Amino acid sequence: MVDRFRFQNVAIVGIGLIGSSIALALRAGGFKGPIAIGDRNGDALRVASEIGLGTSYHVSAAKAVAGADMVILAVPVGSMQATGRAIAPSLQADAIVTDVGSVKGSVIEAMAGSLPQSARFVAGHPIAGSEQSGPRAGFATLFAKRWCIITPTPETDQDALDVVADMWRGFGSHIEMMDAERHDLVLSITSHLPHLIAYNLVRTASDMESVAESEVIKFSAGGFRDFTRLAASDPTMWRDVFLNNRVAVLESLGRFSEDLAILQRAIRWGDGDTLYEIFERTRTVRTDVVGAGQDTAAPDFGRPREESSGEETASEEAAEDDAEAAPVSAAR
Numbered sequence: 001m002v003d004r005f006r007f008q009n010v011a012i013v014g015i016g017l018i019g020s021s022i023a024l025a026l027r028a029g030g031f032k033g034p035i036a037i038g039d040r041n042g043d044a045l046r047v048a049s050e051i052g053l054g055t056s057y058h059v060s061a062a063k064a065v066a067g068a069d070m071v072i073l074a075v076p077v078g079s080m081q082a083t084g085r086a087i088a089p090s091l092q093a094d095a096i097v098t099d100v101g102s103v104k105g106s107v108i109e110a111m112a113g114s115l116p117q118s119a120r121f122v123a124g125h126p127i128a129g130s131e132q133s134g135p136r137a138g139f140a141t142l143f144a145k146r147w148c149i150i151t152p153t154p155e156t157d158q159d160a161l162d163v164v165a166d167m168w169r170g171f172g173s174h175i176e177m178m179d180a181e182r183h184d185l186v187l188s189i190t191s192h193l194p195h196l197i198a199y200n201l202v203r204t205a206s207d208m209e210s211v212a213e214s215e216v217i218k219f220s221a222g223g224f225r226d227f228t229r230l231a232a233s234d235p236t237m238w239r240d241v242f243l244n245n246r247v248a249v250l251e252s253l254g255r256f257s258e259d260l261a262i263l264q265r266a267i268r269w270g271d272g273d274t275l276y277e278i279f280e281r282t283r284t285v286r287t288d289v290v291g292a293g294q295d296t297a298a299p300d301f302g303r304p305r306e307e308s309s310g311e312e313t314a315s316e317e318a319a320e321d322d323a324e325a326a327p328v329s330a331a332r
C-alpha cells in the first residue's frame, strides 16, 4: 500500500470541527507520529485532551508547531494571518504548512506576507463539513468520498503539494486542483451564498414572527427546516468567509438578486408561464447534478466525481463502491 502520510511530526492549529476531524482521520489512517495541537481557546484544548485527539496541547501556536514537518492551519479564515505571524519564528526549515480555509485568495495572500521563505505553503480546502463546530463535533470519516480542492500558485513547491494531496487521499478524499480566484468564485455560489440566504431567511422569519405575533417558525414545514440548517453554522467562521470573499460573493449575490427580481415580477403579474418555465429548467439542472429523490439535507455539492488517475487506497476503493450504492451521502 502507498504511504499516504509522508511526514513524521504533525501540528494542527485550531482544534474545532475540521482540526479534530483531521486528527481523527490521521489516526484512523494509521499515522503513528506525534500530533501537537494548538488553540487559543483553553476549553477547546481541554476537550481535545479529554478525547485524546493529540499528543501535546498548547495555547501558543508557536509552541505547537515547533519541530513539526507538517503544519495544518484549521482556524477561521480571519485568523489565518495572525496565526501565520505567530508560528513564523518557530517553524522548522522546510516545514510544509497547509490550511483548510473556506476562502483561498485571502489566505494565500496572508501566508505570503507572514511565513518565512523556507516554509512550503500549500493552500487547501476540504469540501466537507457541517453546521457544527468545536472539537467534539469531529469524526474520522468526515472527508471520505468528498472533494478536497488544492489551489496552487506559481510559488507552490511541487513536492509539498504532492505530500498534502496524498494526505487528503489518505483520508479518502478526491483531489481537484484549481486556481484560487476560480475557487473563490465557484464556492461563493455553491457554499457561501446558500449560507447567507439561510441566515437571512431565518432572520426574516423571526422578524415576521414578532411583528405578526404568530408562530411562524414553530409551524414551519420541512423545507424551512432542511434549508435553514446552514443558519446554525458558526458566526465567527461565516463572518470571516464573507469579509474575505467580498468580490466573488457580491458578484454572485448581484446575479442572484437579478434572478429573484424576475421571479418577483412574474408573481406580481400572475405570469404562470414564466414561473413554470423557470421551475422546470431548474428542476432538470438540480436532478442532473444531484440525482432525483435524494436526501436534500445532505451537502451534496461536496459529492466527488470519479477521479480518473492515480493509485487508490483501500478506503478509496470502498468509498467508490459505497458511492455507487448510494450516490449521495450525508456528511455524518
Ligand SMILES: NC(=O)C1=CN([C@@H]2O[C@H](COP(=O)(O)OP(=O)(O)OC[C@H]3O[C@@H](n4cnc5c(N)ncnc54)[C@H](O)[C@@H]3O)[C@@H](O)[C@H]2O)C=CC1
Residues within 6 Å of the ligand: 013, 014, 015, 016, 017, 018, 019, 038, 039, 040, 041, 044, 061, 074, 075, 076, 077, 079, 082, 083, 100, 101, 102, 103, 125, 126, 127, 128, 129, 130, 131, 132, 133, 134, 135, 234, 237
Ligand atoms: N465548518 C465547516 O463545515 C468547514 C470549515 N472549513 C474551514 O475550516 C476552518 C475551521 O473551521 P471549523 O473547524 O468549522 O471551526 P471551529 O469554530 O469548529 O474551530 C476553530 C478553532 O480555531 C480556534 N482559533 C480561532 N482563532 C485562533 C487563533 N488565532 N489561534 C489559535 N486558534 C484559533 C478556535 O478557538 C476554535 O477552536 C475555517 O477556516 C473554515 O473556513 C472548511 C471546510 C468546512
Ligand SMILES: O=C(O)C(=O)Cc1ccc(O)cc1
Residues within 6 Å of the ligand: 101, 102, 126, 127, 128, 129, 130, 131, 191, 230, 298, 299
Ligand atoms: O454544512 C454544510 O452543508 C456545509 O456547507 C459544510 C461546509 C461549510 C464550509 C465549507 O467551506 C465547506 C463545507
